[in-house]
Amino acid sequence: MSVGEPTTTNADAGDPAAEAVVDLAGGEPATFLDAMLDVDHPRKAAAADWARTHLRSRTASFDRGRWRAAASAGVLGLRTPVELGGSGRSAVDSLLTFEGLGLGTDDAGLVFALASQVFAMQTALVESGTPDQQRTWLPLLCSGDAIGCFAMTEPDTGSDTAAITTTAVPLAGGSFRIDGEKAWVTLGPVADVVIVFASTDSTKGRWGITAFLVPLDTPGVVVGEVETKSGLHSCPFGRIRFDGCVVGADTVMGKPGAGSAIFTSAVEAERAFLYAAQLGAMERSMAAAVHRARSREQFGRPIGQFQAVSHRIADMKLRHEASRLLVYKAAALHDRGVSVTMAAALAKLQTSESAITSAVDAIRIHGAEGYTEAAGVEMDLRDAVGGLAYSGTSDIQRNIVARMLGVERPVRRP
Numbered sequence: 001m002s003v004g005e006p007t008t009t010n011a012d013a014g015d016p017a018a019e020a021v022v023d024l025a026g027g028e029p030a031t032f033l034d035a036m037l038d039v040d041h042p043r044k045a046a047a048a049d050w051a052r053t054h055l056r057s058r059t060a061s062f063d064r065g066r067w068r069a070a071a072s073a074g075v076l077g078l079r080t081p082v083e084l085g086g087s088g089r090s091a092v093d094s095l096l097t098f099e100g101l102g103l104g105t106d107d108a109g110l111v112f113a114l115a116s117q118v119f120a121m122q123t124a125l126v127e128s129g130t131p132d133q134q135r136t137w138l139p140l141l142c143s144g145d146a147i148g149c150f151a152m153t154e155p156d157t158g159s160d161t162a163a164i165t166t167t168a169v170p171l172a173g174g175s176f177r178i179d180g181e182k183a184w185v186t187l188g189p190v191a192d193v194v195i196v197f198a199s200t201d202s203t204k205g206r207w208g209i210t211a212f213l214v215p216l217d218t219p220g221v222v223v224g225e226v227e228t229k230s231g232l233h234s235c236p237f238g239r240i241r242f243d244g245c246v247v248g249a250d251t252v253m254g255k256p257g258a259g260s261a262i263f264t265s266a267v268e269a270e271r272a273f274l275y276a277a278q279l280g281a282m283e284r285s286m287a288a289a290v291h292r293a294r295s296r297e298q299f300g301r302p303i304g305q306f307q308a309v310s311h312r313i314a315d316m317k318l319r320h321e322a323s324r325l326l327v328y329k330a331a332a333l334h335d336r337g338v339s340v341t342m343a344a345a346l347a348k349l350q351t352s353e354s355a356i357t358s359a360v361d362a363i364r365i366h367g368a369e370g371y372t373e374a375a376g377v378e379m380d381l382r383d384a385v386g387g388l389a390y391s392g393t394s395d396i397q398r399n400i401v402a403r404m405l406g407v408e409r410p411v412r413r414p
């Protein structure tokens, strides 16, 4: 077995059951350089092969069977420690797997939903859950027996997270009463447990926000319907309302007032890593564009012989490689324990915007056929557009980068 190659525990490759025991979390650890210098890294290739077999063609709505299959292959446990039901893989290893999933299937909604649970919800629970919360939920989340979601955004409060209006009023005996509504919660309509952020002290702004881990069958929780959206169809999202929902002190994550720090840390991980799947999708769409350029003839020759077309594809490649460098750089820094605030913002901004530009270019290269559903490329665009908002908008990423460069601070005059 070569370095980084995930393990298949069934010896007989011809046995149909062999598919069921592929362990995408196995194999030797990969480094940043392994990931950079080998665009077909075995870990990525194994995930792509698995996705081609198990996630063949997108589904119109959430498919619990596919979710369980991904869990069985080890996808949901990638970033959770071994003792809590996961495989404790590094960020670089995990990204190679998600990049492969994005390459192997066009079921982008499902892959996005998996990444959202792994990189946001489970990250927060691993980093800040109490030992009891971790022991109760992480093994279930890794095995696919429970689904988790992460709810900060509200109908009237998106980018300005410090202004959330959901409240958690302390009651006698250490419990809290939660009231408010969360919106566009990924996996919300099918989840079993939510990390919800609420204000326990409105006088303290972001320092008065607390994170709670709340099972969704708690009285007072009302889960909304699946909302329709333009892409990512197999990822359900919707609202969750809290109407006088009383929860115990044991649902608090970290300590009261730590919610904003918990959110920031998890969202930075999400921002840095979620887009690995989009790298795979960009590669898939680039391959389709190359095929189209070579096979479609106009004016008596393949359209790929027109420089306008070939340069467009060269630019797709450039965007893809630049995005890869930034995403894996953020992962490698994270694995070193270094802050990824800047790296995550740059990686997210570059990848989400590039995915859209390249998806439009793929449509251009396919001509009218690119505008049809049958060709599949217009769906890549609709999936990519969601990336303009989730994990923070492009404007917010630019704000972070500019703030970290000190752009807003006036020069002190002597």
Ligand SMILES: Cc1cc2nc3c(=O)[nH]c(=O)nc-3n(C[C@H](O)[C@H](O)[C@H](O)COP(=O)(O)OP(=O)(O)OC[C@H]3O[C@@H](n4cnc5c(N)ncnc54)[C@H](O)[C@@H]3O)c2cc1C
Residues within 6 Å of the ligand: 116, 149, 150, 151, 152, 153, 157, 158, 159, 160, 183, 184, 185, 186, 187, 232, 237, 386, 387, 389, 390, 391, 392, 393, 394, 395, 396, 399
């Ligand atoms: C597919 C998808 C999944 C999602 N999943 C989740 C989830 O699981 N949990 C969750 O909590 N949320 C989730 N969200 C919500 C997401 O986090 C928000 O959409 C995002 O934070 C932006 O908030 P908003 O949509 O309210 O936009 P707004 O904050 O209202 O922004 C609107 C526009 O104003 C701009 N703007 C706002 N403030 C500034 C500023 N200071 N400087 C410059 N420009 C600014 C924005 O860039 C944007 O262009 C999801 C969204 C999508 C699309």
